[in-house]
Amino acid sequence: MNLNSFLTAQVQKLAWYPPAEVKIPWSAIFDSLLSSSNDFKKYLCDYLQVKYCILGNSGRAVLYLLLEVLKRKNEESRDEVLVPGYTCYSVAxxxxxxxxxxxxxxIDPQTLCPDPDSLRRSASSRTLAIVHQHLFGIPTSIDGLKEIAQHTGAHLVEDAAQGLGGTLNGRPLGTMGDFGFYSFGCGKSLPVGCGGALVGKDQNVLSGLEPKVCSRGFTQLITAAATQVISWPGLYWIPEMLPLGLGETIFDPNFDVAGMPLLAQKLAEKSMAILDDLNTHRRHLAKTYKEALDTDYAIPVPKGSTPVYTRFPLMSGPGLIPKELKRFGVRRMYPKAIADEETIKPHLGNQQVSTPGAAQIARNLITLPTHKGITENLAKEIAQKVRVAYQITR
Incomplete structure (x- = not known):
């Protein structure tokens, strides 16, 4: 073995891979500093085929702003929001x-779709809004929720935080409900590090909703640049070994609400050019995983849809993920169902509710990485390691 091969082998032994996409082009970072234009809203609206959107510093911020204005415009008796039993704690x-x-x-652990009976039991005249999600950017039908929302007089809100670039029956995810929101944080479809967007059919609701931009965004841009360096597999083990809380899911209603920083908007605009390429790569790796693993463990994709796959979900089983798999970016997602998270329970309108499907997902779901740092051959290697670790037979 020559020196180069030896060094390559040593780097591979130390390599740690992020669980989701954090890479954006260096050219986009530099261009966002040098460019005087700021047309991200126009680019995004054109991409989503909508007339209007608002931007905030995060997806949860724009969702909060929407719920605030809906609460003010509706009767006080409507004080509940229906959310999926297994979802990001930021929604709650x-x-x-x-x-x-x-x-x-x-939700159904086999499909990640809403359980219609549970949904009907939860909806009532007190329901202000129903949140429907496309987890991992995998499209799920919205028709059943539309019917229930119309019957109860509730607003239908699409959680497309992970779904930018996905479609269902030719329509972009996030544009089929009354409102839809997106996130541009690390690990999302367009991972610029911060920011969120809200679209909707009722421009009267969105008008005047956009928060004031309080920051140029130099800190966020520096963070984005640092992330490009530290996410290199030869270095990513360093933050993984430190108690930084990377990937930690917490319930925190005390988050900041502000406009999307100007430099983050520019960075998102310059990065839009790579979005379709990122999603094509994700779908290719998802196909690779499906071919290498038993499809009974995978989440089905509805006909007529184009998924995103910010990560590839697999219902593999409970237990800690072995370190060897974590090194390759394999992770759990949200640690508990919403109804089972102690910090959320005081805020529940139905505190005695049972969501066995959501609890099963929390126990059994693992995610495999689909980002640009994972090649097809590496994806095959990851799939083989997952098969052995979880005794998945084809």
Missing amino acids: ASVAKAGLKIRVYD
Whole structure:
């Protein structure tokens, strides 16, 4: 073995891979500093085929702003928001920050779709809004929720935080409900590090909703640049070994609400050019994983849809993820169902609710990385390691 091969082998032994995409082009970072234009809103609206959107410093911020204005415009008796039993804690935090009660509905662990019976039981005349999610950017049908929302007079809000670039029956995810929101944080479809967007059919609701931009965004841009360096597999083990809380899921209703920093908007605008390429790569790796693993463990994709796959979900089973798999970016997602998280329980409108499907997902779901740092051959290697670790037979 020559020196170069030896050094390569040593780097591979130390390599740690992020669980989701954090890479954006260096050219986009430099261009965002040098460019005087700021057309991200126009680019985004054109991409989503909508007329209007607002921007905030995060997806949870724009969701909170929406719920606040809906609460003011509706009767006081509507004080509950229905959310999926297994979802990001930030969704629940937005509801709590708006002074509304969280009411959960169960989801099917085989499909990640809403459980229609649970949804009907949870919906009532007190329901202000129903949140429907496309977890990992995998499209899920919205028709059943539309019917229930119309019957109860609730607003239908699409959680497309992980779904930018995905479609269902030719329509972009996030544009099929009354409102839809997106996130541009690390690990999302467009991972610029911060920011969120809200779209909607009722421009009267969105008008005047956009928060004031309080920051140029130099800190966020520096963080984005540092992330490009530290996410290199030869270095990513350093933050993984430190108690930084990377990937930690917490419920925190005390988050800041502000406009999307100007430099972050420019960075997002310059990065839009790579979005479709990122999503194509994600779908290719998802296909690779499906071919290498038993499809009974994978989440099905509805016909007529184009998924994103910010990560590839697999219902593999409970237990700690072996360090060897964590090194390759394999992770759990949210640690508990919403109804089972102690910090969220005081904010629940149905505190005695049981969501067995959501609890099963929390126990059994693992995610495999689909980002640009994972090649097809590496994805095959990861799939083989997952098969051995979880005794998945083809």
